[in-house]
Amino acid sequence: MTLHIAEKVVIVTEKIIAKGVCKIIDECGATGYTIIPAGGKGSRNIRSTTDRASVVDDFSNIQIEIIVKNTEMAEAIMDKVRARYFKNYSGITYLEDIKILRPEKF
Amino acid sequence: MTLHIAEKVVIVTEKIIAKGVCKIIDECGATGYTIIPAGGKGSRNIRSTTDRASVVDDFSNIQIEIIVKNTEMAEAIMDKVRARYFKNYSGITYLEDIKILRPEKF
Amino acid sequence: MTLHIAEKVVIVTEKIIAKGVCKIIDECGATGYTIIPAGGKGSRNIRSTTDRASVVDDFSNIQIEIIVKNTEMAEAIMDKVRARYFKNYSGITYLEDIKILRPEKF
Amino acid sequence: MDFLIDFLSRLVSQFQSPTLGFLIGGMLIAACGSRLTIPDAIYKFIVFMLLMKIGINGGMEIRDANLVEMLLPALFSMLTGIVIVLLGIFVFSLIPSVKREDGYATAGLFGAVSASTFAAAMVALDEESISFEAWVPALYPFMDIPALVLAIVLASIYMKKQNQDEQNDIDVWAIVKDSLQGSALSALLLGLALGLLTIPDRVFESFYEPLFRGFLSVLMLIMGMEAYARINELRRVAHWYAVYAFVGPIVHGLIAFGLGYIAHILVDFSPGGVVLLAVMAASSSDISGPPTLRSGIPSANPSAYIGASTSVGTPVAIAICIPLFIVLAQAVF
Amino acid sequence: MDFLIDFLSRLVSQFQSPTLGFLIGGMLIAACGSRLTIPDAIYKFIVFMLLMKIGINGGMEIRDANLVEMLLPALFSMLTGIVIVLLGIFVFSLIPSVKREDGYATAGLFGAVSASTFAAAMVALDEESISFEAWVPALYPFMDIPALVLAIVLASIYMKKQNQDEQNDIDVWAIVKDSLQGSALSALLLGLALGLLTIPDRVFESFYEPLFRGFLSVLMLIMGMEAYARINELRRVAHWYAVYAFVGPIVHGLIAFGLGYIAHILVDFSPGGVVLLAVMAASSSDISGPPTLRSGIPSANPSAYIGASTSVGTPVAIAICIPLFIVLAQAVF
């Protein structure tokens, strides 16, 4: 079995901008993404993961993971999301090296 | 503190085959796994993470993460899951290098 | 775009000790953390991710991810959490290398 | 002609029924891009409540029922389920653009029964004061299970022939068990048992019965929103699915209506029972059927059969078939 | 003096109203660190149920209503929403420690309408047997939407001037659409349509109507817990927000009461209607307003406006404004 080097972009940000972030991801040409519910604490706020009735639930977090084959695309996604959203919305983004099975999928 | 090299297998696939995937993981000899709720978009479909009443909720995604000490076991899991399920079900799988604290746990 | 090396500490453990773990993370000086709902199987138990009414829901898992710039802080968090909780509570912890965009954020 | 005018006027009046109103309302707000959602937990609980109500009620009244009467209608239920599946498979086999497995799965889903459509029919009969035998809800599994089992078994045989699947032993009992363990049939059978074996009158009258209509209205809203949401999926597959999903419910219902009519003559099966039998046939499974078929015929494309059923089949069954069969019954009996 | 004694005695008696009791109870148990929570799914369903009940009821009774009567109150609703926003922006512009965008967003939120406060007012009127026109709930969007749109548009113009935002074309229709698509207005309008076009009397009487008070009580509990939980956020921003959130509802309500009084004289707007108009004005949006403002004025700090509204504005609107305007109406009319 040969594994191929790829990158995973991770974005943790507010649920309310999920749609916009996904649009950027699509525009950059990624083949897909995975969205995971999240909460957390950062420089701006504490967001809960509990299922307590939050009257403004749209403000809780999501973690979006995007697997891309080349670093340029990864950096393009990170850069665009940061430039467009991270001044007004909470959010962080980082990169991980991964190994994929079927490079034609991504 | 000495850290030890290990591998993390990540599988993102449909909730409906969770049981079968976990059985494969057990059979390959892994000591455990972590399951995370997920949604996403891939080549086949868009799955929502929102909690909108999905009449067929069993079709939403999960992300399964398995920590294993040797690459053979990692590849065995990836290969079996791919062969058994990924023709008929949505799913991707990849590998990450990690460092663990207590090698005897895994 | 310059990316900077950093570390991600991952802790998978029982929801019931979430508060205590987060306190340790804060005390170690991390700038934030992300909490993800999780279930799983390990040496001690099987925890479900399904939303079946669990009469003792506080016992389900969470995955906490902490991004830190230096390995000492990462190891301090892992070590303290392990020492304080992992005798009596289910839990694992491991480390991943990542690349971050804005080192001043972390 | 008279019949047609009567039918059309009833159809118009049915459009004022809140059941249908909520269904259409759900489609409309989804079409308008509304962010209104009913949480999944509420949806699951509502389905549970409706099936428990139907089950408990049936169980309570079955106690004094003569279950021998049930034999022929039960047989006809099975027959209907089987005929719908065979007919569907045959029809789809004539359409070259439809993959064979997809045809099997779609036929299976339309042979199976929808709890929500069934509940809507019960409310509609109640509005018209048409009564039926207490054991009619118990016919549900007699149609649902054979349809699902037959579709999966035939698909497995077909796939074996194609050598696509090497080690696929067909385990009929496993499929039956899987159907019975689904949340819909479990709740219905549990309700039946509780109605039969315990004395749940007070809890039934203070809880399950009064909340029935209301929860059904919310469920209809959900079905409407879901129908709209899945139209896109349906668009991506052959248009024949939409045609089948439109015509199928009416044809399936008429077949069952005919069989019900025979049962009426032979064993005095009630007109209300005939209507419910026809609606069961017209309906397509929305809760337990899809996951069962997904595991049973994994190579079939779920967008095809779920899209067809949810976006077209269920609205047609509720909006057209329920009033159609009620008027038919009023004309015929 | 007499009026004051009457008001104070009524205020005391209102503190025995369960609505208020649940609100205060929620604050208290949150303050005591209780781990009691109401799941988010239940919260969302309760809001849906309350708005459907208000909508369906309105829709059912509007059928025979003379909608021309509605024109002036609808105009006054719009006027109130606009005046509240302009006033708020002006007031905040005088406070140097408040960032301009935050002022725009806060003013918008207080101009918009809270469904839960509105529902609490309906129950309070019912307790006092004060009636109102069937179409009063339909005034909701006439105040809500103009307030949100105006705040967002003015903020956008302001930010354009500051050159902070380069490519921001202001699309008023997009903001209106976004408001209408929010879950609160969607549910209200859906309910109105269903009440108007279908015959939902049975489902209304067996489900939406009897559960109204109970669900409202649970919602009040949630609002109370939330008010306490967000006090910390409010503390982190300028104290002027708390002052505005305390005084604002009373002033806004009095403005609307005055306009309502004029409508009473000109077109015989009912005293109950005047009270509801005043409460709408006094309330600040808790469900749809925050996300709409978050997208519309992204640079505004949500801790400021949501904290002000949830922690101070809503409790003041429910605990002080509702009894105040009821007593005012009883004194004036």
Next chain:
Amino acid sequence: MDFLIDFLSRLVSQFQSPTLGFLIGGMLIAACGSRLTIPDAIYKFIVFMLLMKIGINGGMEIRDANLVEMLLPALFSMLTGIVIVLLGIFVFSLIPSVKREDGYATAGLFGAVSASTFAAAMVALDEESISFEAWVPALYPFMDIPALVLAIVLASIYMKKQNQDEQNDIDVWAIVKDSLQGSALSALLLGLALGLLTIPDRVFESFYEPLFRGFLSVLMLIMGMEAYARINELRRVAHWYAVYAFVGPIVHGLIAFGLGYIAHILVDFSPGGVVLLAVMAASSSDISGPPTLRSGIPSANPSAYIGASTSVGTPVAIAICIPLFIVLAQAVF
């Protein structure tokens, strides 16, 4: 002998009670591998509703009650909780295969009180038209808190002696506070306060009261499914837990019945009150107790005490103890 026949015949008739039927039904469908689930959000809301109903009702009627009557029963409740814990710790200390901490935790859990079992007893008393003092639900914390506190304190002292724990200062007030902050006691006390201080009659009669039985039936179903699901966990630990969990509730209930009988003679404590006291003693905590013990005695194995309580203790308390104590009361008083 007569008593036995009477008891057995009542036991049989209790098996027809829907409460028990739902419990057993839940076990059965779980045993059959059904995929039916009640969402967690619904479970949490049901528990909240039941405790609010019990609390509000108690609070409303306490207003005219002579609370001095409550003193002795409250004292006996505390005594019962303490005796159960001491007895349990002693019994487990005799069994070498049981780790000491596990014994402390299990004894604490069985000394604490189950809200759902208590609610089931209230419905059973209602069926038999046996009345009780309005303040009886307020006895709940008097038994629950001392039991949990005592178990945790004794376990901490024990572990200190073992030097396993170095810096563990025992903070009794922290444990009491943690108990009171739990969702069950919070809801009960909130309900009591609302019933006492506000006038919640209309919302109580339109919402909390009519939904009580129904929600209890769903809760029993959940308890049944949970009981079956946890049997595997119980199997993995010493069988003595199962024996204790079977015999314990009966013995604990009889102790409380005896004390209640004394209160009956001394201060005329009602027969219904005696039964409820006995059921509280027989029950083991299912909502707040487990997390409190988990934090308080972290080295104890939760599979042991939760498995014992959920899989055996609660079913025995509901299916055997409730009818047993009702018949006892009917024979004795």
